[in-house]
Amino acid sequence: xxxxxxxxxxxxxxxxxxxxxxxxxxxxxxxxxxxxxxxxxxxxxxxxxxxxxxxxxxxxxxxxxxxxxxxxxxxxxxxxxxxxxxxxxxxxxxxxxxxxxxxxxxxxxxxxxxxxxxxxxxxxxxxxxxxxxxxxxxxxxxxxxxxxxxxxxxxxxxxxxxxxxxxxxxxxxxxxxxxxxxxxxxxxxxxxxxxxxxxxxxxxxxxxxxxxxxxxxxxxxxxxxxxxxxxxxxxxxx
Amino acid sequence: xxxxxxxxxxxxxxxxxxxxxxxxxxxxxxxxxxxxxxxxxxxxxxxxxxxxxxxxxxxxxxxxxxxxxxxxxxxxxxxxxxxxxxxxxxxxxxxxxxxxxxxxxxxxxxxxxxxxxxxxxxxxxxxxxxxxxxxxxxxxxxxxxxxxxxxxxxxxxxxxxxxxxxxxxxxxxxxx
Numbered sequence: 001x002x003x004x005x006x007x008x009x010x011x012x013x014x015x016x017x018x019x020x021x022x023x024x025x026x027x028x029x030x031x032x033x034x035x036x037x038x039x040x041x042x043x044x045x046x047x048x049x050x051x052x053x054x055x056x057x058x059x060x061x062x063x064x065x066x067x068x069x070x071x072x073x074x075x076x077x078x079x080x081x082x083x084x085x086x087x088x089x090x091x092x093x094x095x096x097x098x099x100x101x102x103x104x105x106x107x108x109x110x111x112x113x114x115x116x117x118x119x120x121x122x123x124x125x126x127x128x129x130x131x132x133x134x135x136x137x138x139x140x141x142x143x144x145x146x147x148x149x150x151x152x153x154x155x156x157x158x159x160x161x162x163x164x165x166x167x168x169x170x171x172x173x174x175x176x177x178x179x180x181x182x183x184x185x186x187x188x189x190x191x192x193x194x195x196x197x198x199x200x201x202x203x204x205x206x207x208x209x210x211x212x213x214x215x216x217x218x219x220x221x222x223x224x225x226x227x228x229x230x231x232x233x234x235x236x237x238x
Numbered sequence: 239x240x241x242x243x244x245x246x247x248x249x250x251x252x253x254x255x256x257x258x259x260x261x262x263x264x265x266x267x268x269x270x271x272x273x274x275x276x277x278x279x280x281x282x283x284x285x286x287x288x289x290x291x292x293x294x295x296x297x298x299x300x301x302x303x304x305x306x307x308x309x310x311x312x313x314x315x316x317x318x319x320x321x322x323x324x325x326x327x328x329x330x331x332x333x334x335x336x337x338x339x340x341x342x343x344x345x346x347x348x349x350x351x352x353x354x355x356x357x358x359x360x361x362x363x364x365x366x367x368x369x370x371x372x373x374x375x376x377x378x379x380x381x382x383x384x385x386x387x388x389x390x391x392x393x394x395x396x397x398x399x400x401x402x403x404x405x406x407x408x409x410x411x412x413x414x
Contacts, residue, residue, distance in 0.1 A: 008334035051335045054319040057311065062323070081322070085371045 004214045006207060009178045010051055013171040015164050019048050022160045026108070026137070032129035034157050035137040038144045039164025042199035045139050049110045059083075059102075062112040071124060074117070082109075095127075102132040112139045115147050122147070122154055129157060166198020175203070180211050182220060188227040195231045202235055209234040245269060246283040250293065254304035259296040313338050317346055318373045321356070326365040349376050 012020075019037065026035050037045050046062070053060040061081040067074040075094035079087030082101045088094045102109070111125065129136050138144060149155050172189045176182050184192075196202035209230035210222050222230075249268045253260045262277075262284065271277045284302065287293045293302040311319075316336040321327050332343035347364050350356040355374060356364045 008330040010334050010337070047335070050320060050323045053323060054316045054335060055311065056308075057319075060319075060323040080369055080371060083371055 004180055004182065004211050004220070006204075006211050007179050009175075010047075011171065011175045011178055013044070013174070014168060015044060016048050018162055019052065022162045023052065023108070023137075026135045026160055029135070029159055030133075032131075032133040032157075033135055033159040034125075034129060034148070034154065035135060035160040035162075036144060036148060036158055037137060037139045037162045037164065038142055040166075040198065041141060042201050043164040043166065044200050045164050046112050047200075049112065049137070049139055053108075053110050056108075058107050059109040060112070061110070063114060063116045065116050068116065068118055071121070074121070074124075095124075098128065099131050102128070102134050106132070106134060108135040108137060110137045110139065114138045115140045115143045119147070119150065122151065126151075126154055126157065167193070167196070167200055167203060169193045172203055172207075176207055176210075180207060182207075182210060182214065182222065184210075184222060185224070187224050188222050191224065191227050191231060195235045205234050206231055242279040243283040243286060246280055247287065247292070250287070250302070250304045251306065259301050259303050262300040262302070313342065314346060314376065315373055317343065321350075321364075321366055322369060326359070326363050328362050328364070330362075345379070346376065349378055350374065352378075 010016075022035060022037075026033065037049070039045055050060060052058065059078075059082050061078055063074070064077070067077070072089075072091050072094065075091060075098065076087045076089075078098055079094055079101075082098055083105070084097050084101055088097050109128075114122070114125075125136055125138070128134070138148070140147070145161075148158055169186065169189045172192050173184055173186075176184045176189070192203055192206045196206065206227075210227070213226060213230055214220055214222065246265065246269070249265055250260055253264055253268060262281070265284075266272075266277050266280060269280060271280055284293065288295070288302075290307070291305065292307050293304055295301070296303045313336060317332050317338060320332060320335050324331065327347075329340060329343045329347065332338050332347070333340060336343070338346070347356060347358075351358055351364070353374060355366070355368060355370060357367050359365050
């Protein structure tokens with residue numbers, strides 16, 4: 001029997017498709033605006049944005065906690081992410097450099113884990129949106145909604161919002177088929193779905209367990225009994 | 239020298255800014271093509287553009303609507319953007335997010351390690367040491383390809399010479 005492997009593939013789940021629709025909708029706007037993507041950790045928000053940004057020439061920046069006390073550090077990192085080779089060493093100059101770059105070479109900007117920054121930080125982003133007329137898509141967990149709603153001027157500029165939903169049984173079936181070639185039954189997929197609680201990483205761990213089992217036992221069938229055993233071992237840890 | 243496809247595309251883009259639809263006649267005029275013989279490559283280019291979805295028929299024969307397609311980035315560019323966004327990647331990450339093959343992703347990361355742009359960590363993870371912003375070009379690969387092509391050319395020339403020598407020998411034997 002041919003060895004089964006877990007080939008890394010990017011599966012266009014329902015969340016990814018919704019994300020693409022959101023990006024298309026944002027493209028219809030001529031003025032600068034915010035987009036917002038939020039949801040629990042492990043649902044694939046950042047991965048989707050990295051995938052989209054890499055294929056569509058966008059700016060992607062993940063916020064670091066150490067920038068909380070220094071806007072300049074953030075602006076310098078933003079400069080580099082936007083493609084400025086030597087970022088200016090002063091706040092104003094760094095801001096202007098980014099504005100010039102985004103006006104000259106317009107592209108959407110993704111800022112990940114925005115809620116890590118202090119409340120006033122969003123005003124800097126609002127200024128960027130206003131001056132450059134670009135789309136800024138902010139990513140974060142559920143707290144992001146409250147963070148954005150705090151300021152009416154920010155909220156009114158938030159044209160699109162997307163909540164990343166837990167993964168569905170169909171997503172697990174699709175991923176298993178595309179990444180491993182294993183055709184899981186609905187019962188097995190629903191067991192994985194229940195155990196992983198909407199988290200992609202856990203679903204992948206369970207699938208890896210299935211692949212190991214299939215290779216060891218030279219089979220392509222994962223029964224409910226086997227699935228329960230693997231899920232118990234790899235996800236619940238008992 | 240620019241190809242006819244490139245010239246046609248550029249002309250289409252320029253004319254479509256003035257009006258929504260572009261006629262083949264106007265296109266030929268813009269490109270300075272007078273005779274049917276001169277226009278023939280333009281029609282081929284238009285047919286190719288139509289099959290690629292770059293232009294659409296506007297309902298009337300010889301009238302087209304230009305659809306500017308986004309140019310697909312190179313795989314190495316996509317991998318570079320992913321590396322810059324994530325700061326540390328594995329071969330699997332590049333395979334998943336960029337759609338690269340395992341061999342290509344490994345080779346590309348190996349080139350970056352050699353240039354000390356990334357460092358190989360434990361567990362097959364590669365960490366970006368210095369964000370040079372500009373995408374590094376894999377000259378190793380192109381040089382290797384160049385050497386391979388040169389080698390192929392020399393080998394083929396040697397084979398031709400050997401074949402000629404065999405023909406001469408055969409002819410000489412026949413005459414004996």
